Amino acid sequence: MLTLLPELVEPPHLERGILTGAALIDLANVDFDEFVVLAKLQAATLDFYLRVPDAMPMDKVIQLLDVGTRCVVVSQNYADHLVSEGVTGERIVVCTQDFAAAETLVGQGYWAGVVVPPTDADSINKLVDLAAKSVAKINYLVDVFVDGAQSIYEKVPGAVPIISQEVLTIHPDQDTNKLSAAQVICSRLNSDRPDGLFTTIVTDTNHRALGVCYSSPESVKEAISTATGVYQSRKRGLWYKGASSGATQKLIRLSMDCDGDALEFMVEQAGPGFCHNNTTSCFGSFAGLAALEETVVQRMKNAPEGSYTKRLFTEQKLLPAKIMEEAEELCEAQSPEEVAWEAADLLYFATIKLAQSGVSWSDVAANLDLKSRKVTRRKGDAKPKWAEATKEIKTKENQAPPTPTAPVLEPKVDESTPIHMGVIDGTNTTAVEASLRRPAQSSGVFDLAKPIVADVCARGDEALLELTAKFDKVQLKSPVLNAPFPPELMQVSDELKDAIDLAVANVEKFHAAQLGKDISVETAPGVVCSRFARPIARVGLYVPGGTAILPSTAIMLGVPAKVAGCKDIVFASPPRHDGTLTPEVVYIAHKVGASQIVLAGGAQAVAAMAYGTKSVTKCDKILGPGNQFVTAAKMIVQTDLNAQVSIDMPAGPSEVLVVADAKANKAFVVSDLLSQAEHGADSQVILIAVNYSSQDVLELQTELDKQARALSRVDVIRKSIAHSTILLTSSLEEAMKLSNQYAPEHLILQVENPSKLLPLVENAGSVFVGALSPEACGDYTSGTNHTLPTYGYANQYSGVNTSTYLKHITSQELTPEGIASIGPATYALAMREGLDGHANAIKVRMNAFK
Ligand SMILES: NC(=O)c1ccc[n+]([C@@H]2O[C@H](COP(=O)([O-])OP(=O)(O)OC[C@H]3O[C@@H](n4cnc5c(N)ncnc54)[C@H](O)[C@@H]3O)[C@@H](O)[C@H]2O)c1
Ligand SMILES: N[C@H](CO)Cc1c[nH]c[nH+]1
Known part of the structure; x- marks a missing residue:
């Protein structure tokens, strides 16, 4: 059956289309570019038939076929031109009202189909006659809603009914x-069984058989309307698979065999498997790629820390290096056994890459099928880099394979590729988990940061100066700038001074309000417990400066330090190539009363403040965001007892999660996503799109591409958008569940009545409520702090606030009445613990007041 879609399709309609397999769209009614985007998203799961107007240029039609359109429906004249352009007959359906022409086409025998809209009883009879003569493979596409047409598709073998979406249910x-x-589906089936049921093969999305069931018209109706596996049990009537066991099925596609006596139900199986023995298939376990895929997906969730599989999932460069190593070994393999061996190794590592990206082998198969539909073929020559590498491989035949080196992962940027985010269904748990993984989560960076930290700890200033020369490309004479800072190093325009002053005033107001009061409570008669705050004396504040200069971070770290009353405020920031610092950072350091600025960045700056050097003041706490090296170094030094230093939190590459409903202003949503995507290639932005239609997704992607291209850091954005995703959900509750799972640094709510969602926020660094609260305001001027937990640590850490700079000390004072009131209980507990020294300290006092 071909579902006629009157206009561009929305997801729920598409789902129905997927169940029936194919959709016919009239290109006169839809926008060409919009269709191209839709086809790229959906052509793997839905056969698109496109009615193309005669006026359309041939290259555009070829483009439509290239993006996966199954067939174009065209006039005979147009069809002849397409054939002369090399398009094969099975991609063309000829549309004709002329039965003589149809007869000729039937004679030619290679067309994918002929659309014959019958207009009266006479033409219906002619068509039936014609069909009787026709060679087997001809498809007649018949418009069912012309009177009498139903009799055609029932009488004419191979006739495919075209039914408008609007009249189908x-x-x-x-x-x-x-x-x-x-x-309609059942009218095409003929049972060859005495009980009239249809044998039904149940398969997974790779067409692998899970088992055999039976269907009736009633069970098919239930299956289609619930989009689940519903069958007809020969003993117990309708059988809703998994209703009692939980092993339910999502129905992906329904099709019939060549002679209409059996059905295939393609399903996604939940639970332990299809079989009542809790195995995936009734025909035993899967082997080969299918089994490997299952194992790898399991391991991704629970591989033990330190295992090789875990390393493959977490060490950023290991997997690409192994894939390239195995690809090279496959190229060098000679005997059939060697080829099979090396290909298996390559597929193993490819399966890990797929699992990590939330892609399955059936997605790969669908992609291959799509590629097989390309009409325009590239020449297929290798890129120069690989052509050169191949030359080497040939000359190395019969030699031992070389030791592979880790590749530099700098993919070439194709500027014509649209800047679009990946789109996934928010209910696909595996894909969601993969897409919510932070790009910078690599334990390998600790191995890089550790020797740097150790070097600075051991050699102090000398190491610090060397590492600054190495990483920041500047040879300094001294690694510090001490207060009072020279005025010529803090020359800032009046306009910027005003902006900084405003930001400082608001951040100060909000952080001063957090100071809170000391507390004093009489817990029992004569027992007074108190708590009072004291500033941490020496704080080291890291202001990033690698990919962008961030004076705003100096405000966010320096102002609360001043509000809290820290005695020694030390800043650290990477120097510029001329050895100076950004003047705004020096100006802010001066404004908050800093005593020193360390001219260093990365892990070495953190180490210098943690251990102290001859020139750098040793700090008690290190605060501030930074890249992976900074964050790793902070985590390393806080676990070193010799350093005696604590940290605020792991605050790494910036990230944002926006929850937006379909009514949200897409330009606003996109601008918020891009404002964080521009921070660095390792930033990540997530959009949870609630009730978005495919049209909404398309509009958003178009806006994203437009706004991104207009920004100066478009190259950085391309990289961060490459690991950023749109998750489609159908409810705000589901959206908030996903957001809490991600625990974003920044959460932006662009929905109707956004404050209503606040009670649902469990994990987030800072929340931006409503369309007029862009994150950029929180980054600079509103008053909240922008130093916030990333990597999902928002589920356990707060962002920087005034308490981050304070210690809270408790005290107690007891009177004779107090000793009398809690003495006996204290004595009893101490005796129970066998600590009679403790007990004695109570006893002597109780005796003194007897
Ligand atoms: N979470 C937050 O609150 C927050 C706030 C502001 C900024 N940020 C993030 O801070 C980060 C700033 O990163 P950045 O790189 O721009 O500046 P950065 O100052 O954090 O890092 C630059 C330093 O990294 C070191 N480095 C660079 N490459 C190295 C290598 N290969 N080996 C060892 N050390 C190396 C160098 O010493 C350099 O000085 C961004 O990711 C941004 O998103 C986060
Ligand atoms: N968005 C960053 C926090 O992740 C902070 C910042 C500084 N400048 C601009 N933005």
């Missing part, structure tokens, strides 16, 4: 005036 019990999709 998957819920015939509710939509009684519409045509039942199940009924």
Whole structure:
């Protein structure tokens, strides 16, 4: 059956289309570019038939076929031109009203189909005659809603009914005036069984058989309307698979065999498997790629820390290096056994890459099928880099394979590729988990940061100066600038001074309000417990300066330090190539009363403040965001007892999660996503799109591409958008569940009544409520702090606030009445613990007041 879609399709309609397999769209009614985007997203799961107007240029039609359109429906004249352009007959359906022409086409025998809209009883009879003569493979696409057409598709073997989406229903019990999709499907089936049931092969999305069931018109109707596996049990009537066991099925596609006596239900199986023995298939376990895929997906969730599989998932460069190593070994393999061996190794590592990216082998198969539909073929020559490498491989035949080196992962940027985010269904848990993984989560960076930290700890200033020369490309004479800072190093325009002053005033107001009061409570008669705050004396504040200069971070770290009353405020920031610092950072350091600025960045700056050097003041706490090296170094020094230093939190590459409903202003949403994507290639931005149609997704992607291209850091954005995703959900509750799972640094709510969602926020660094609260305001001027936990640590850390700079000390004072009131209990507990020294300290006092 071909579902006629009157206009561009929305997801729920598409789902129905997927169940029935194909959709016919009239290109006169839809926008060409929009269709191209839709086809790229959906052509793997839905066969698109496109009615193309005669006026359309040939290269555009070829483009439509290239993006996966199954067939184009065209006039005969146009079809002849397409054939002369090399398009094969199975991609063309000829549309004709002329039965003589149709007869000739039938004679030619290679067209994918002929659309014959029958207009009267006479033409219907002619068509039936024609069909009787036709060679087997001809498809007649018949418009069912022309009177009498139903008799055609029932009488004409191979006739495919075209049914408008508007008159078709998957819920015939509710939509009684519409045509039942199940009924249309079943009218094409002939049972060869005495009980009239249809044998039904149940398969997974790779067409691997899971088992055999039976269907009836009633069970097919239930299956289609619930989009689940529903069958007809020969003993117990309708069988909703998994209703009692939990092993439910999502129905992906339904099709019939060549002679219409059996069905295939392609499903996604939940639970332990299809078989009642809790195995994936009734025909035993899967082997080969299928088994490997299952194992790898399991291991991704629970591989033990330190295992090789875990390393493959977490060490950023290991997997690409192994894939390239195995690809090279496959190229060098000679005997059939060697080729099989090396290909298996390569597929193993490829399977890890797929699992990590939330892609399955069935997605790969669908992609291969799509590629097989390309009409325009590239020459297929290798890129120069690989052509050169191949030359080497040939000359190395029969030699021992070389030791592979880790490749530099700098993919070439193709500027014509649209800047679009990946789109996934928010209910696909595996894909969601993969897409929410932070790009910079690599334990390998600790191995790089550790020797740097150790070097600075051991050699102090000398190491610090060397590492600054190495990483920041500047040879300094001294690694510090001590207060009072020279005025010529803090020359700032009046306009910027005003902006800084405003930001400082607001941040100060909000952080001063957090100071809170000391507390004093009489817990029992004569027992007074108190708590009072004291500033941490020496704080080291890291202001990033690698990919962008961030004076705003100096404000966010320096102002609360001043509010809290820290005695020694030390800043650290990477110097510029001329050895100076950004003047705004020096100006802010001066404004908050800093005593010193360390001219260093990365792990070495953190180490210098943690251990102290001859020139650098040793600090008690290190605060501030930074890249992976900074964050790793902070985590290393806080676990070193010799350093005696604590940290604020792991605050790494910036990230944002936006929850937006379909009514949200897409330009606003996109601008918020891009404002964080521009921070660095390792930043990540996530959009949870609630009730977005495919049209909404398309509009958003178009806006994203437009705004991104207009920004100066578009190259950085391309890289961060490459690991950023849109998650499609159908409810705000589901959206907030996903957001809490991600625990974003920044959460932006662009929905109707956004403050209503606040009670649902469990994990987030800072929340931006409503369309007029862009994150950029929080980054600079509103008053909240922008130093916030990333990597999902928002589920356990707060962002920087005034308490981050304070210690809270408790005290107690007891009177004789107090000793009397809690003495006996204290004595009893001490005796129970066998600590009679403790007990004695109570006893002597109780005796003194007897
Ligand atoms: N979470 C937050 O609150 C927050 C706030 C502001 C900024 N940020 C993030 O801070 C980060 C700043 O990163 P950045 O790189 O721009 O500046 P950075 O100052 O953190 O890092 C630059 C330093 O990294 C070191 N480095 C660079 N490459 C190295 C290598 N290969 N080996 C060892 N050391 C190396 C160098 O010493 C350099 O000085 C960004 O990711 C940004 O998103 C986060
Ligand atoms: N968005 C960053 C926090 O992740 C902070 C910042 C500084 N400058 C601009 N933005």
